[in-house]
Amino acid sequence: MVLDARVTDYDVLRVFCGPRGEYGNELGVVREGSVLPERDERQAFAAKLGFSETVFVDDPERGVIDIYTPSVRLPFAGYPCVGAAWLLDVPELVTPAGVVGTRLDGEFTWIEARPEWPEPRTLRRYDTAAEVDALPVPPPGEWLYAWAWEDEAAGRIRARGFPGRGDGIEEDEATGAAALQLTAQLGRALNIIQGKGSQLLTAPQPEGWIELGGRTLLER
Secondary structure, X not given: OOOOXXXXXXXXXXXXXXXXXXXXXXEEEEOOHHHOOOHHHHHHHHHHHOXXXXXXXXXXXOOEEEEEOOOOEEOOOXXXXXXXXXXXXXXXXXXXXXXXXXXXXXXXXXXXXXXXXOOOOEEEEOOOHHHHHOOOOOOOOOOEEXXXXXXXXXXXXXXXXXXXXXXXXXXXXXXXXXXXXXXXXXXXXXXXXXXXXXXXXXXXXXXXXXXXEEEEEEOO
């Protein structure tokens, strides 16, 4: 399938991979965002690509990016920012929501952002990880982040994310925005296993900022 004849190449990353490089959420990155300058063109490309999110890079040196799901444009999102930070290797990213700090630390890429930037999700706690694992996909209408402690003392959490937009993404493999919001709510560093086995790390920072980190691999 030809997505758009003007886009001759794009990268596919997996963000928030497990410790052996498995799992992670697929992310499309169009490094030459100027080939699709209009929002409706970008939205159509993201819908055809079909990943949870797609990034268009408008200025690689300054880190200016534009983020889309298959159905909506987002002012900020966690896993696209982690992936773009890894790919572009810049000290910050510029999103419509604000400037995101970035840093690389060994196998992990970290961003620093504010939990109020993304739209609120329903953060629903369950008693056990087994309950989270057994959840069916809920009907559209609510962005549900289901979570449970695996080891509260160690900050380990089991989570699943259901966007509820009705755009073909029934379950999100790794959701940085929800991880930011849960970290702000709990007020502590977290080690989150989401989806089939993606890993997200978080840590509260001064003045309400949250650091979010994970592994990124180039798929193509």
